Amino acid sequence: MRDGEFILELKDVSRTYHRQSGKQALEKISLNIKRGSLTVIIGPSGAGKSTLLKTAGLLEKPTQGSVVFKGKETRELSPGERAKLIHRDIGFILEDSNLLPYLNLLENVMLPMINSDTENAKDILKNVGLTELNKFPEEISYLEEQKAALARALVNKPSVILCDEPTGKLDSSSARKFMDLLKNLKDNLTVIIVSNNDLLASYAENLFYIKDGVLKEKK
Amino acid sequence: MGIYTLPLKNMRRNKIRNFSTILRIAGGVILLLILISSGLGINSFVKQAESFGETTLSPNASQTNSSSNQTQILTSVVTYLNSTFGIDLESSPIGNSLKNLLGTLIYVLDGLASIALFIGVLGVLTTMYFNEIERRREVGLFKIMGFSEGQIFLSLTLEGALLGLIASIIGVILGYIGVFLISSVFTFISLNIVFPPWLILGVILVTTFLSFILAIYPAWLASKNDLSVVFR
Ligand SMILES: Nc1ncnc2c1ncn2[C@@H]1O[C@H](COP(=O)(O)OP(=O)(O)OP(=O)(O)O)[C@@H](O)[C@H]1O
Ligand SMILES: [Mg+2]
Numbered sequence: 001m002r003d004g005e006f007i008l009e010l011k012d013v014s015r016t017y018h019r020q021s022g023k024q025a026l027e028k029i030s031l032n033i034k035r036g037s038l039t040v041i042i043g044p045s046g047a048g049k050s051t052l053l054k055t056a057g058l059l060e061k062p063t064q065g066s067v068v069f070k071g072k073e074t075r076e077l078s079p080g081e082r083a084k085l086i087h088r089d090i091g092f093i094l095e096d097s098n099l100l101p102y103l104n105l106l107e108n109v110m111l112p113m114i115n116s117d118t119e120n121a122k123d124i125l126k127n128v129g130l131t132e133l134n135k136f137p138e139e140i141s142y143l144e145e146q147k148a149a150l151a152r153a154l155v156n157k158p159s160v161i162l163c164d165e166p167t168g169k170l171d172s173s174s175a176r177k178f179m180d181l182l183k184n185l186k187d188n189l190t191v192i193i194v195s196n197n198d199l200l201a202s203y204a205e206n207l208f209y210i211k212d213g214v215l216k217e218k219k
Numbered sequence: 220m221g222i223y224t225l226p227l228k229n230m231r232r233n234k235i236r237n238f239s240t241i242l243r244i245a246g247g248v249i250l251l252l253i254l255i256s257s258g259l260g261i262n263s264f265v266k267q268a269e270s271f272g273e274t275t276l277s278p279n280a281s282q283t284n285s286s287s288n289q290t291q292i293l294t295s296v297v298t299y300l301n302s303t304f305g306i307d308l309e310s311s312p313i314g315n316s317l318k319n320l321l322g323t324l325i326y327v328l329d330g331l332a333s334i335a336l337f338i339g340v341l342g343v344l345t346t347m348y349f350n351e352i353e354r355r356r357e358v359g360l361f362k363i364m365g366f367s368e369g370q371i372f373l374s375l376t377l378e379g380a381l382l383g384l385i386a387s388i389i390g391v392i393l394g395y396i397g398v399f400l401i402s403s404v405f406t407f408i409s410l411n412i413v414f415p416p417w418l419i420l421g422v423i424l425v426t427t428f429l430s431f432i433l434a435i436y437p438a439w440l441a442s443k444n445d446l447s448v449v450f451r
Contacts, residue, residue, distance in 0.1 A: 050450045050451065053450075054446065054450060057363075059362065059363065059446060060446075079367065079368065080367045080369070083362075083365050083366060083367040083368075083370075084365065084367075085365070086363070086364075086365035087364065087365025087366065088365070090365070092363040092364075094363070094449055094450065094451075095451055096449070098356060098359070098360045098449055100225075100357065100360070101232065102228060102229060102231040102232040103228055107228065111221075111222065111225075111364070112364035112365065112366075113221070116221065164450060164451075165451070
Protein backbone atom coordinates (compact mmCIF):
# COMPACT_ATOMS: atom_id res chain seq x y z
CA MET A 1 0.00 0.00 0.00
CA ARG A 2 1.31 3.41 -0.99
CA ASP A 3 1.62 5.74 1.94
CA GLY A 4 1.04 8.94 0.01
CA GLU A 5 0.02 12.40 1.04
CA PHE A 6 -3.61 11.77 0.16
CA ILE A 7 -5.69 9.17 1.93
CA LEU A 8 -8.63 9.54 -0.42
CA GLU A 9 -8.64 10.65 -4.05
CA LEU A 10 -11.69 11.15 -6.24
CA LYS A 11 -10.80 11.43 -9.91
CA ASP A 12 -13.44 12.78 -12.32
CA VAL A 13 -16.17 11.05 -10.39
CA SER A 14 -19.64 11.17 -11.94
CA ARG A 15 -22.78 9.50 -10.72
CA THR A 16 -26.08 9.10 -12.53
CA TYR A 17 -29.04 7.42 -10.87
CA HIS A 18 -31.01 5.19 -13.23
CA ARG A 19 -34.28 6.94 -12.67
CA GLN A 20 -32.82 10.36 -13.28
CA SER A 21 -33.41 11.69 -16.76
CA GLY A 22 -29.93 12.67 -17.88
CA LYS A 23 -29.21 14.86 -14.87
CA GLN A 24 -26.12 13.82 -12.96
CA ALA A 25 -26.04 13.67 -9.17
CA LEU A 26 -22.27 14.17 -9.33
CA GLU A 27 -20.52 15.83 -12.24
CA LYS A 28 -16.84 15.06 -12.76
CA ILE A 29 -15.84 15.68 -9.18
CA SER A 30 -12.14 15.63 -8.39
CA LEU A 31 -11.14 15.85 -4.76
CA ASN A 32 -7.96 14.98 -2.91
CA ILE A 33 -8.21 14.50 0.82
CA LYS A 34 -5.04 14.88 2.88
CA ARG A 35 -4.30 12.56 5.79
CA GLY A 36 -5.45 14.08 9.05
CA SER A 37 -7.39 16.92 7.41
CA LEU A 38 -10.88 18.17 8.21
CA THR A 39 -12.90 18.86 5.09
CA VAL A 40 -16.34 20.46 5.09
CA ILE A 41 -18.58 20.43 2.01
CA ILE A 42 -21.62 22.71 2.14
CA GLY A 43 -24.51 22.52 -0.27
CA PRO A 44 -28.30 22.86 -0.54
CA SER A 45 -30.78 20.00 -0.57
CA GLY A 46 -30.42 17.75 -3.60
CA ALA A 47 -26.93 19.06 -4.38
CA GLY A 48 -25.41 15.58 -4.28
CA LYS A 49 -23.84 15.66 -0.82
CA SER A 50 -25.01 12.24 0.30
CA THR A 51 -24.19 10.75 -3.08
CA LEU A 52 -20.67 12.16 -2.80
CA LEU A 53 -20.23 10.76 0.69
CA LYS A 54 -21.55 7.30 -0.23
CA THR A 55 -19.21 7.22 -3.21
CA ALA A 56 -16.17 8.43 -1.25
CA GLY A 57 -17.00 5.94 1.51
CA LEU A 58 -17.03 2.98 -0.91
CA LEU A 59 -20.70 2.24 -0.24
CA GLU A 60 -21.63 2.94 -3.85
CA LYS A 61 -19.64 2.85 -7.07
CA PRO A 62 -19.41 5.93 -9.30
CA THR A 63 -20.86 5.71 -12.79
CA GLN A 64 -17.61 7.15 -14.11
CA GLY A 65 -14.23 8.08 -12.66
CA SER A 66 -12.32 6.42 -9.88
CA VAL A 67 -12.07 6.42 -6.11
CA VAL A 68 -8.61 5.72 -4.71
CA PHE A 69 -8.51 4.83 -1.04
CA LYS A 70 -5.09 4.67 0.65
CA GLY A 71 -3.43 4.47 -2.74
CA LYS A 72 -5.64 1.62 -3.84
CA GLU A 73 -8.01 1.81 -6.79
CA THR A 74 -11.35 0.55 -5.49
CA ARG A 75 -13.32 -0.05 -8.69
CA GLU A 76 -12.42 -3.71 -9.03
CA LEU A 77 -13.04 -4.61 -5.39
CA SER A 78 -15.80 -7.12 -4.73
CA PRO A 79 -18.70 -6.11 -2.46
CA GLY A 80 -17.19 -8.27 0.28
CA GLU A 81 -13.79 -6.60 -0.01
CA ARG A 82 -15.40 -3.16 0.08
CA ALA A 83 -17.35 -4.11 3.17
CA LYS A 84 -14.16 -5.27 4.88
CA LEU A 85 -12.37 -2.03 4.02
CA ILE A 86 -15.29 0.00 5.38
CA HIS A 87 -15.44 -2.12 8.52
CA ARG A 88 -11.76 -1.59 9.36
CA ASP A 89 -11.06 1.86 8.05
CA ILE A 90 -14.15 4.03 7.63
CA GLY A 91 -16.59 5.31 10.22
CA PHE A 92 -19.90 6.91 9.27
CA ILE A 93 -21.91 9.42 11.25
CA LEU A 94 -25.31 10.35 9.83
CA GLU A 95 -28.08 12.77 10.70
CA ASP A 96 -29.88 10.04 12.64
CA SER A 97 -27.72 8.20 15.12
CA ASN A 98 -29.37 4.93 14.09
CA LEU A 99 -28.68 3.51 17.52
CA LEU A 100 -30.55 0.23 17.89
CA PRO A 101 -33.36 0.84 20.39
CA TYR A 102 -33.06 -2.60 21.99
CA LEU A 103 -29.35 -2.24 22.80
CA ASN A 104 -27.89 -0.07 25.53
CA LEU A 105 -25.17 2.45 24.73
CA LEU A 106 -22.27 0.10 25.37
CA GLU A 107 -23.85 -2.65 23.28
CA ASN A 108 -24.58 -0.20 20.50
CA VAL A 109 -21.00 1.01 20.42
CA MET A 110 -19.63 -2.54 20.52
CA LEU A 111 -21.88 -3.71 17.71
CA PRO A 112 -19.38 -3.14 14.87
CA MET A 113 -16.32 -3.86 17.03
CA ILE A 114 -13.92 -6.25 15.32
CA ASN A 115 -11.83 -7.16 18.38
CA SER A 116 -14.50 -7.28 21.03
CA ASP A 117 -12.91 -5.45 23.97
CA THR A 118 -15.32 -4.05 26.53
CA GLU A 119 -12.71 -1.93 28.34
CA ASN A 120 -11.63 -0.35 25.10
CA ALA A 121 -15.23 0.44 24.18
CA LYS A 122 -15.83 1.98 27.60
CA ASP A 123 -12.74 4.16 27.18
CA ILE A 124 -13.98 5.42 23.83
CA LEU A 125 -17.39 6.18 25.32
CA LYS A 126 -15.71 8.03 28.16
CA ASN A 127 -13.71 10.07 25.66
CA VAL A 128 -16.89 11.31 24.01
CA GLY A 129 -18.30 12.15 27.43
CA LEU A 130 -20.72 9.28 27.98
CA THR A 131 -20.59 7.38 31.24
CA GLU A 132 -24.07 5.97 31.79
CA LEU A 133 -23.52 3.05 29.49
CA ASN A 134 -26.56 1.02 30.53
CA LYS A 135 -28.94 3.64 29.23
CA PHE A 136 -31.02 2.95 26.16
CA PRO A 137 -31.21 5.36 23.18
CA GLU A 138 -34.72 6.54 24.05
CA GLU A 139 -33.48 7.77 27.44
CA ILE A 140 -30.87 10.20 26.12
CA SER A 141 -30.78 13.51 24.22
CA TYR A 142 -30.01 13.91 20.52
CA LEU A 143 -26.61 15.33 21.41
CA GLU A 144 -25.82 12.27 23.50
CA GLU A 145 -27.09 10.05 20.69
CA GLN A 146 -24.68 11.68 18.26
CA LYS A 147 -21.87 11.31 20.78
CA ALA A 148 -22.66 7.60 20.97
CA ALA A 149 -22.72 7.45 17.17
CA LEU A 150 -19.30 9.12 17.16
CA ALA A 151 -18.00 6.57 19.68
CA ARG A 152 -19.41 3.77 17.53
CA ALA A 153 -17.72 5.20 14.43
CA LEU A 154 -14.39 5.36 16.29
CA VAL A 155 -14.53 1.91 17.82
CA ASN A 156 -12.42 0.13 15.20
CA LYS A 157 -9.86 2.95 15.07
CA PRO A 158 -10.61 3.90 11.46
CA SER A 159 -8.49 6.31 9.48
CA VAL A 160 -11.43 8.20 7.97
CA ILE A 161 -14.67 9.51 9.47
CA LEU A 162 -17.43 10.53 7.04
CA CYS A 163 -20.31 12.63 8.34
CA ASP A 164 -23.58 13.36 6.54
CA GLU A 165 -25.43 16.22 8.23
CA PRO A 166 -24.12 15.15 11.66
CA THR A 167 -25.76 18.08 13.44
CA GLY A 168 -29.05 18.00 11.52
CA LYS A 169 -31.11 17.16 14.58
CA LEU A 170 -29.25 19.42 17.00
CA ASP A 171 -29.92 23.01 18.03
CA SER A 172 -27.03 25.36 17.31
CA SER A 173 -25.50 25.19 20.79
CA SER A 174 -25.58 21.37 20.76
CA ALA A 175 -24.24 21.43 17.23
CA ARG A 176 -21.25 23.49 18.39
CA LYS A 177 -20.66 21.12 21.30
CA PHE A 178 -20.66 18.15 18.95
CA MET A 179 -18.32 19.82 16.47
CA ASP A 180 -15.92 20.88 19.24
CA LEU A 181 -15.86 17.31 20.51
CA LEU A 182 -15.20 15.95 17.04
CA LYS A 183 -12.40 18.44 16.52
CA ASN A 184 -10.80 17.61 19.87
CA LEU A 185 -10.94 13.85 19.36
CA LYS A 186 -9.83 14.04 15.76
CA ASP A 187 -6.12 13.62 16.41
CA ASN A 188 -4.64 12.19 13.21
CA LEU A 189 -8.00 11.12 11.86
CA THR A 190 -9.21 12.31 8.48
CA VAL A 191 -12.70 13.82 8.65
CA ILE A 192 -15.09 14.76 5.84
CA ILE A 193 -18.37 16.47 6.67
CA VAL A 194 -21.18 17.27 4.26
CA SER A 195 -23.98 19.56 5.40
CA ASN A 196 -26.29 22.35 4.38
CA ASN A 197 -25.59 24.14 7.65
CA ASP A 198 -23.22 27.11 7.22
CA LEU A 199 -22.33 26.92 10.91
CA LEU A 200 -20.07 23.95 10.19
CA ALA A 201 -18.03 25.90 7.65
CA SER A 202 -16.12 27.60 10.47
CA TYR A 203 -14.65 24.24 11.52
CA ALA A 204 -13.23 23.48 8.10
CA GLU A 205 -9.55 23.25 7.27
CA ASN A 206 -10.62 22.76 3.67
CA LEU A 207 -13.97 24.18 2.64
CA PHE A 208 -15.95 23.27 -0.46
CA TYR A 209 -19.34 24.12 -1.86
CA ILE A 210 -21.44 21.75 -3.89
CA LYS A 211 -24.46 22.54 -6.06
CA ASP A 212 -26.20 20.46 -8.72
CA GLY A 213 -23.44 17.88 -8.47
CA VAL A 214 -20.64 20.37 -9.11
CA LEU A 215 -17.95 20.89 -6.48
CA LYS A 216 -16.16 24.22 -5.95
CA GLU A 217 -13.39 24.96 -3.51
CA LYS A 218 -13.70 28.01 -1.27
CA LYS A 219 -10.30 29.66 -0.92
CA MET B 220 -19.99 -8.18 20.00
CA GLY B 221 -20.70 -8.50 16.28
CA ILE B 222 -24.03 -8.97 14.58
CA TYR B 223 -24.36 -12.69 15.23
CA THR B 224 -25.23 -12.14 18.87
CA LEU B 225 -27.86 -9.61 17.82
CA PRO B 226 -30.67 -12.14 17.25
CA LEU B 227 -30.55 -12.93 20.96
CA LYS B 228 -30.65 -9.25 21.98
CA ASN B 229 -33.29 -8.78 19.34
CA MET B 230 -35.73 -10.80 21.45
CA ARG B 231 -36.01 -7.69 23.62
CA ARG B 232 -37.56 -5.85 20.71
CA ASN B 233 -41.19 -6.45 19.74
CA LYS B 234 -41.58 -8.50 22.87
CA ILE B 235 -45.28 -9.07 22.29
CA ARG B 236 -44.84 -10.17 18.71
CA ASN B 237 -41.94 -12.47 19.48
CA PHE B 238 -43.87 -13.84 22.43
CA SER B 239 -46.94 -14.57 20.33
CA THR B 240 -44.86 -16.25 17.64
CA ILE B 241 -43.12 -18.35 20.24
CA LEU B 242 -46.47 -19.30 21.74
CA ARG B 243 -47.82 -20.33 18.36
CA ILE B 244 -44.85 -22.52 17.58
CA ALA B 245 -44.84 -23.91 21.10
CA GLY B 246 -48.54 -24.74 20.70
CA GLY B 247 -47.78 -26.79 17.62
CA VAL B 248 -44.91 -28.52 19.39
CA ILE B 249 -47.12 -29.34 22.38
CA LEU B 250 -49.84 -30.86 20.22
CA LEU B 251 -47.30 -32.85 18.24
CA LEU B 252 -45.59 -34.11 21.37
CA ILE B 253 -48.79 -35.15 23.09
CA LEU B 254 -50.01 -37.03 20.06
CA ILE B 255 -46.71 -38.74 19.31
CA SER B 256 -45.83 -39.61 22.86
CA SER B 257 -49.21 -41.13 23.62
CA GLY B 258 -48.81 -43.35 20.61
CA LEU B 259 -51.52 -41.62 18.62
CA GLY B 260 -49.97 -39.24 16.16
CA ILE B 261 -47.53 -39.55 13.29
CA ASN B 262 -47.60 -43.31 13.23
CA SER B 263 -45.06 -44.00 10.59
CA PHE B 264 -42.69 -41.47 12.11
CA VAL B 265 -42.96 -43.14 15.48
CA LYS B 266 -42.44 -46.60 14.07
CA GLN B 267 -39.41 -45.54 12.11
CA ALA B 268 -37.85 -43.67 14.95
CA GLU B 269 -38.65 -46.44 17.37
CA SER B 270 -36.76 -49.04 15.42
CA PHE B 271 -33.92 -46.55 15.37
CA GLY B 272 -34.30 -46.22 19.14
CA GLU B 273 -34.23 -49.98 19.53
CA THR B 274 -30.91 -50.37 17.87
CA THR B 275 -29.11 -47.36 19.17
CA LEU B 276 -30.72 -45.93 22.25
CA SER B 277 -31.97 -48.68 24.54
CA PRO B 278 -32.84 -52.30 23.95
CA ASN B 279 -35.82 -52.29 26.34
CA ALA B 280 -37.58 -49.54 24.39
CA SER B 281 -39.00 -52.34 22.25
CA GLN B 282 -41.72 -53.03 24.80
CA THR B 283 -43.54 -49.94 23.67
CA ASN B 284 -44.89 -50.50 20.23
CA SER B 285 -47.06 -47.77 18.87
CA SER B 286 -49.48 -49.93 16.93
CA SER B 287 -50.15 -52.15 19.92
CA ASN B 288 -50.51 -48.99 21.93
CA GLN B 289 -53.16 -47.88 19.47
CA THR B 290 -55.23 -51.06 19.64
CA GLN B 291 -54.88 -50.91 23.36
CA ILE B 292 -56.33 -47.42 23.39
CA LEU B 293 -59.10 -48.40 21.02
CA THR B 294 -60.07 -51.36 23.14
CA SER B 295 -59.98 -49.39 26.31
CA VAL B 296 -62.14 -46.64 24.81
CA VAL B 297 -64.67 -49.21 23.65
CA THR B 298 -64.62 -50.95 27.02
CA TYR B 299 -65.17 -47.61 28.69
CA LEU B 300 -68.15 -46.86 26.46
CA ASN B 301 -69.50 -50.35 27.09
CA SER B 302 -69.45 -49.89 30.80
CA THR B 303 -70.87 -46.36 30.60
CA PHE B 304 -73.81 -47.21 28.40
CA GLY B 305 -74.28 -50.68 29.77
CA ILE B 306 -74.37 -52.25 26.35
CA ASP B 307 -72.11 -54.55 24.48
CA LEU B 308 -70.72 -52.35 21.74
CA GLU B 309 -68.10 -54.93 20.89
CA SER B 310 -70.55 -57.31 19.27
CA SER B 311 -72.85 -54.75 17.70
CA PRO B 312 -72.23 -53.18 14.26
CA ILE B 313 -72.11 -49.77 15.94
CA GLY B 314 -69.12 -50.94 17.92
CA ASN B 315 -67.26 -51.89 14.78
CA SER B 316 -67.96 -48.65 12.98
CA LEU B 317 -67.00 -46.80 16.14
CA LYS B 318 -63.68 -48.60 16.06
CA ASN B 319 -63.20 -47.66 12.42
CA LEU B 320 -64.12 -44.09 13.20
CA LEU B 321 -61.56 -43.90 15.98
CA GLY B 322 -59.00 -45.43 13.65
CA THR B 323 -59.67 -42.71 11.08
CA LEU B 324 -59.59 -40.09 13.80
CA ILE B 325 -56.05 -41.11 14.64
CA TYR B 326 -54.96 -40.39 11.09
CA VAL B 327 -56.78 -37.07 11.13
CA LEU B 328 -54.94 -36.22 14.34
CA ASP B 329 -51.71 -37.17 12.61
CA GLY B 330 -52.34 -34.53 10.01
CA LEU B 331 -53.60 -31.97 12.49
CA ALA B 332 -50.47 -32.21 14.60
CA SER B 333 -48.20 -31.59 11.65
CA ILE B 334 -50.39 -28.77 10.39
CA ALA B 335 -50.49 -27.19 13.84
CA LEU B 336 -46.72 -27.23 14.03
CA PHE B 337 -46.40 -25.84 10.53
CA ILE B 338 -48.87 -23.02 11.14
CA GLY B 339 -47.04 -22.21 14.34
CA VAL B 340 -43.73 -22.01 12.54
CA LEU B 341 -45.28 -19.76 9.88
CA GLY B 342 -45.35 -17.11 12.62
CA VAL B 343 -41.63 -16.72 11.94
CA LEU B 344 -42.52 -15.20 8.57
CA THR B 345 -44.76 -12.49 10.00
CA THR B 346 -42.22 -11.73 12.68
CA MET B 347 -39.48 -11.32 10.09
CA TYR B 348 -41.60 -9.09 7.87
CA PHE B 349 -42.86 -7.09 10.81
CA ASN B 350 -41.88 -3.44 10.94
CA GLU B 351 -40.36 -3.28 7.50
CA ILE B 352 -39.05 0.26 7.95
CA GLU B 353 -37.27 -0.56 11.19
CA ARG B 354 -35.70 -3.59 9.55
CA ARG B 355 -34.52 -1.54 6.58
CA ARG B 356 -32.98 1.01 8.90
CA GLU B 357 -31.18 -1.76 10.74
CA VAL B 358 -29.87 -3.33 7.53
CA GLY B 359 -28.73 0.09 6.29
CA LEU B 360 -26.87 0.59 9.56
CA PHE B 361 -25.15 -2.80 9.22
CA LYS B 362 -24.04 -1.85 5.73
CA ILE B 363 -22.49 1.47 6.71
CA MET B 364 -20.72 -0.37 9.52
CA GLY B 365 -19.09 -2.57 6.91
CA PHE B 366 -20.98 -5.80 7.37
CA SER B 367 -21.38 -7.69 4.09
CA GLU B 368 -24.74 -8.78 2.70
CA GLY B 369 -23.81 -12.38 3.50
CA GLN B 370 -23.17 -11.54 7.14
CA ILE B 371 -26.42 -9.58 7.37
CA PHE B 372 -28.35 -12.44 5.76
CA LEU B 373 -26.89 -14.96 8.19
CA SER B 374 -27.66 -12.80 11.20
CA LEU B 375 -31.30 -12.44 10.12
CA THR B 376 -31.82 -16.15 9.45
CA LEU B 377 -30.31 -16.92 12.85
CA GLU B 378 -33.04 -14.72 14.32
CA GLY B 379 -35.66 -16.99 12.73
CA ALA B 380 -33.91 -20.13 13.92
CA LEU B 381 -33.64 -18.73 17.43
CA LEU B 382 -37.41 -18.14 17.55
CA GLY B 383 -37.92 -21.79 16.61
CA LEU B 384 -35.37 -22.99 19.15
CA ILE B 385 -36.83 -21.06 22.08
CA ALA B 386 -40.39 -21.98 21.11
CA SER B 387 -39.64 -25.69 20.73
CA ILE B 388 -37.89 -25.84 24.08
CA ILE B 389 -40.88 -24.18 25.75
CA GLY B 390 -43.19 -26.47 23.78
CA VAL B 391 -41.30 -29.60 24.83
CA ILE B 392 -41.46 -28.63 28.50
CA LEU B 393 -45.17 -27.76 28.38
CA GLY B 394 -45.88 -30.82 26.21
CA TYR B 395 -44.15 -33.05 28.72
CA ILE B 396 -46.32 -31.66 31.50
CA GLY B 397 -49.37 -31.94 29.23
CA VAL B 398 -48.82 -35.60 28.48
CA PHE B 399 -48.72 -36.50 32.13
CA LEU B 400 -51.76 -34.35 32.92
CA ILE B 401 -53.72 -36.07 30.17
CA SER B 402 -52.66 -39.53 31.21
CA SER B 403 -53.63 -38.81 34.81
CA VAL B 404 -57.01 -37.31 33.84
CA PHE B 405 -58.01 -39.97 31.32
CA THR B 406 -57.06 -42.88 33.48
CA PHE B 407 -59.56 -45.14 31.73
CA ILE B 408 -57.23 -45.21 28.74
CA SER B 409 -54.20 -47.22 29.64
CA LEU B 410 -51.72 -45.03 27.86
CA ASN B 411 -48.25 -46.23 27.25
CA ILE B 412 -46.38 -42.97 27.43
CA VAL B 413 -43.36 -42.88 25.19
CA PHE B 414 -41.09 -39.96 25.87
CA PRO B 415 -37.71 -41.03 24.55
CA PRO B 416 -34.79 -38.57 24.17
CA TRP B 417 -34.91 -38.78 20.37
CA LEU B 418 -38.42 -37.39 20.40
CA ILE B 419 -37.45 -34.36 22.45
CA LEU B 420 -34.29 -33.75 20.45
CA GLY B 421 -36.02 -34.48 17.15
CA VAL B 422 -38.87 -32.06 17.76
CA ILE B 423 -36.48 -29.31 18.79
CA LEU B 424 -34.23 -29.87 15.79
CA VAL B 425 -37.08 -30.11 13.28
CA THR B 426 -38.80 -26.98 14.61
CA THR B 427 -35.59 -24.95 14.70
CA PHE B 428 -34.65 -26.09 11.21
CA LEU B 429 -38.13 -25.29 9.83
CA SER B 430 -37.97 -21.80 11.35
CA PHE B 431 -34.50 -21.29 9.85
CA ILE B 432 -35.74 -22.34 6.40
CA LEU B 433 -38.76 -20.05 6.62
CA ALA B 434 -36.56 -17.11 7.62
CA ILE B 435 -34.37 -17.46 4.53
CA TYR B 436 -36.56 -15.56 2.08
CA PRO B 437 -37.40 -12.54 4.26
CA ALA B 438 -33.77 -12.40 5.38
CA TRP B 439 -32.50 -12.47 1.81
CA LEU B 440 -34.97 -9.76 0.84
CA ALA B 441 -33.95 -7.57 3.77
CA SER B 442 -30.22 -8.00 3.13
CA LYS B 443 -30.72 -6.51 -0.36
CA ASN B 444 -32.08 -3.22 0.99
CA ASP B 445 -30.37 -0.07 -0.20
CA LEU B 446 -29.11 2.78 1.93
CA SER B 447 -31.88 5.27 1.21
CA VAL B 448 -33.44 4.84 4.66
CA VAL B 449 -30.30 5.77 6.59
CA PHE B 450 -28.96 8.40 4.18
CA ARG B 451 -31.08 11.41 3.40
N1 LIG C 1 -31.68 6.51 -5.00
C1 LIG C 1 -31.85 7.53 -5.85
N2 LIG C 1 -32.50 7.35 -7.02
C2 LIG C 1 -32.66 8.36 -7.87
N3 LIG C 1 -32.23 9.60 -7.67
C3 LIG C 1 -31.57 9.86 -6.51
C4 LIG C 1 -31.35 8.85 -5.55
N4 LIG C 1 -30.67 9.38 -4.50
C5 LIG C 1 -30.49 10.67 -4.83
N5 LIG C 1 -31.03 10.97 -6.00
C6 LIG C 1 -30.98 12.29 -6.68
O1 LIG C 1 -29.64 12.70 -6.77
C7 LIG C 1 -29.50 14.07 -6.46
C8 LIG C 1 -28.56 14.24 -5.28
O2 LIG C 1 -29.13 13.60 -4.14
P1 LIG C 1 -28.40 13.58 -2.73
O3 LIG C 1 -29.20 12.74 -1.84
O4 LIG C 1 -26.98 13.21 -2.94
O5 LIG C 1 -28.51 15.10 -2.31
P2 LIG C 1 -28.14 15.78 -0.92
O6 LIG C 1 -27.25 16.91 -1.21
O7 LIG C 1 -27.66 14.77 0.03
O8 LIG C 1 -29.54 16.35 -0.45
P3 LIG C 1 -30.11 16.52 1.03
O9 LIG C 1 -29.52 17.78 1.59
O10 LIG C 1 -31.59 16.67 0.82
O11 LIG C 1 -29.75 15.32 1.79
C9 LIG C 1 -30.91 14.57 -6.17
O12 LIG C 1 -31.39 15.19 -7.34
C10 LIG C 1 -31.70 13.34 -5.85
O13 LIG C 1 -33.03 13.48 -6.27
MG1 LIG D 1 -28.30 14.01 1.85
